Amino acid sequence: MARDRVIMLADCQSFYASVEKAEHPEYRDRPLAVAGDPKRRSGIILAACPIAKEHGVTTAERLGDSLAKCPDLVIVQPRMALYIDISLMITRIYQSYTDLVEPYSVDEQFLDVTGSLHLYGSPEELAALIQKRIQEETGIYTRFGIGPNKILAKMSCDNYAKKNDSGIFTLGPEKLAATLWALPVSKLFMAGSRMTRHFNAMGLETIGQLAATPLEKLKTLMRRRFGRNSDINAELYWRIANGLDDSPVTPGTHETASTTIGHMMTLPRDYGSLEEIKVVLLELTELVCQRCRSKGYMGHVVSVACMGADYSKPSGFSRQMKMDDPTSVTNQVYRYAIQLLKRHWDGLPVRKVGVSLSQFAADGEYQLSLFEPDREKWMALEKATDAIKRKYGDASIIRAVSATEGVGQAKDRSRKIGGHYK
């Protein structure tokens, strides 16, 4: 019989802020927050260090609000590429204890240490060892939730390891009744505020009550609220509440070929004219196609999404269409994207624009078209521009429209990862 697995979820405390504090020892005892640029509408707190949090600074609030609460807050611009490097460095440290490491986000990673324990003693001892090493090598404090599967490791970390002094907590099935099941249902993994309200309305206040509800009954309850298609979600929440999960820790999970390639961006100001939106649309199309080309894909379906500027009156669209033939040539895809934009845009100011390609085919062979005599030429051109960009950076060669003052975003975007500066 298989031995019980020992899974850990290791989480870095205020990751971006901790990296910056390690890089700037002079700020060690001061409240520090990493925040985007208010002028570019990314001016929210991305991470706040524990001292800043004591002053009431919270993640995702507006920069101005934090400064009001904590006037001597040190604000640091994000450096996304650095955070990714450090995250990978931490991955490598985990990998020196087990080969089964699965990054779940930039600051959270799953470890399956079942096979390594005989070398290190108890799971808690191993966790403490890794915690100490990461502190020494990167200056970052990590918390470890330990459990027999990923879901219990995750909930153990979120609800206990992040709050106790050692930063290490083991949540086994035998402990559930005294711990997790007593917590309100809002503490359940995957239960957001809306889902919590629904559970409460069903009369389920604690995770224990949810877990004790027979699955069939929960399915009936959820069907009444969400319709017939809620069976899977019912089973999902029921399994999470009961701490049941047999997903393996999968190191190769990020290697799978993507089914869509897309880029989306929030504009620095609302764009109201077709001419302006067309410029960003072309830039995004270029990026998407460039990524497709680097992977050797051609997309068959293009989709365009625009989000209106006014949050109180949601407007915008997200539509897709099938192109005549699969392609990764920017100008061809752009022609379809423009059609979608013209057909579905309601003329209201736009805040966010996105383009994506899907239904890939390999680009080794393609359909010759009577109406596209220049395709070979375009492909040769793009091969050359892609090579220039690879060597000298994405902003080294841009289209003339992208140079339009205050409209083109290509230059700015090439300096960013995930909407924040590299």
Add this chain to the structure above:
Amino acid sequence: MRKKLEGNGLWESSRMMLPEHKAAINDHSESLKRRTRIELDEQEWEHVSRVVSESLLRRQPVAVRLFHPFELLTVIGIVDRVDELKGRFMVDGEWFPIRDIEGAAMEEL
């Protein structure tokens, strides 16, 4: 939808990964698979050269193991020519570098 309940679906559908982070992870795991060159000692070289010249003289098929950064690469066929000056040998009309050889054996028919 069903995928959420199977395999690693719950975690693959709920995670937040920056595409740049994903690419960095994949580059890293690819680099872990990188193989290092094997150095042959004198006796092994002697064995290799015996097998290769056997094939050259008697038109016998051989299997020559070659270095490849990521894969196991074996060339099977009859050695047509050996060009010691340029450090290469030819199997079925294709040249391979001699310094990449990691081993050789007669191929059983």
